[in-house]
Amino acid sequence: MQQFCLTEKIELLWNKIDELKKLVDGLDSLFVNFPEVFEQTKALANEVKNLILKVDPFVEIYAKKVCSNCINICCLNKNSRYEYDDLIYILALREKFPLPERNLKEKEPCYLLTEKGCKIPRYLRPLRCNWYFCKELLQEMETAPPRAFREFSNTFNKMLYLRQQMLNSFFQSLSYTKGDV
Numbered sequence: 001m002q003q004f005c006l007t008e009k010i011e012l013l014w015n016k017i018d019e020l021k022k023l024v025d026g027l028d029s030l031f032v033n034f035p036e037v038f039e040q041t042k043a044l045a046n047e048v049k050n051l052i053l054k055v056d057p058f059v060e061i062y063a064k065k066v067c068s069n070c071i072n073i074c075c076l077n078k079n080s081r082y083e084y085d086d087l088i089y090i091l092a093l094r095e096k097f098p099l100p101e102r103n104l105k106e107k108e109p110c111y112l113l114t115e116k117g118c119k120i121p122r123y124l125r126p127l128r129c130n131w132y133f134c135k136e137l138l139q140e141m142e143t144a145p146p147r148a149f150r151e152f153s154n155t156f157n158k159m160l161y162l163r164q165q166m167l168n169s170f171f172q173s174l175s176y177t178k179g180d181v
């Protein structure tokens with residue numbers, strides 16, 4: 001049995017896709033084999049998703065204005081790498097993790113980027129990419145009515161808080177499975 005190693009709480013390495021796939025399968029099997037143990041983790045992951053869905057229209061308005069004219073698009077693999085925490089969140093949602101089909105190079109365009117933009121919804125994107133607001137985008141967002149910006153900011157912070165609760169719940173629950181995958 002493969003053991004879960006907590007030191008793997010690092011960026012998932014895109015140059016070892018086979019190992020990443022094994023990790024995804026192992027984590028997935030936890031949720032399949034111990035559905036009740038991870039009930040709270042899954043519920044919290046859904047709350048996180050709902051908060052991201054709530055702020056999505058706000059971010060989208062300003063991203064459309066700024067990103068469509070950007071000449072230095074930030075959607076590169078080096079900026080979009082998933083982390084272990086993202087993997088737990090996505091599998092707790094019982095969604096399919098968007099595995100790349102091959103090893104990736106850091107400076108290549110993000111493997112999830114298409115001519116029409118990002119091919120996955122915001123709530124499934126890596127945290128690091130999802131909440132990267134460049135100076136121009138942030139400045140544009142700050143032109144929003146103060147109440148709307150405040151609501152966005154509060155929802156964002158609540159999402160981060162619940163995400164941490166979700167991760168705490170996952171690691172606590174993991175002890176009930178003896179860490180076996």
Ligand code: SF4
Nearest residue numbers: 066067070073074134
């Ligand atoms: S977030 Fe900023 S850097 Fe990235 S695509 Fe939009 S405007 Fe460009």
Ligand code: SF4
Nearest residue numbers: 075080110113118129
């Ligand atoms: S996940 Fe989507 S938004 Fe994020 S860097 Fe990749 S293509 Fe861009």
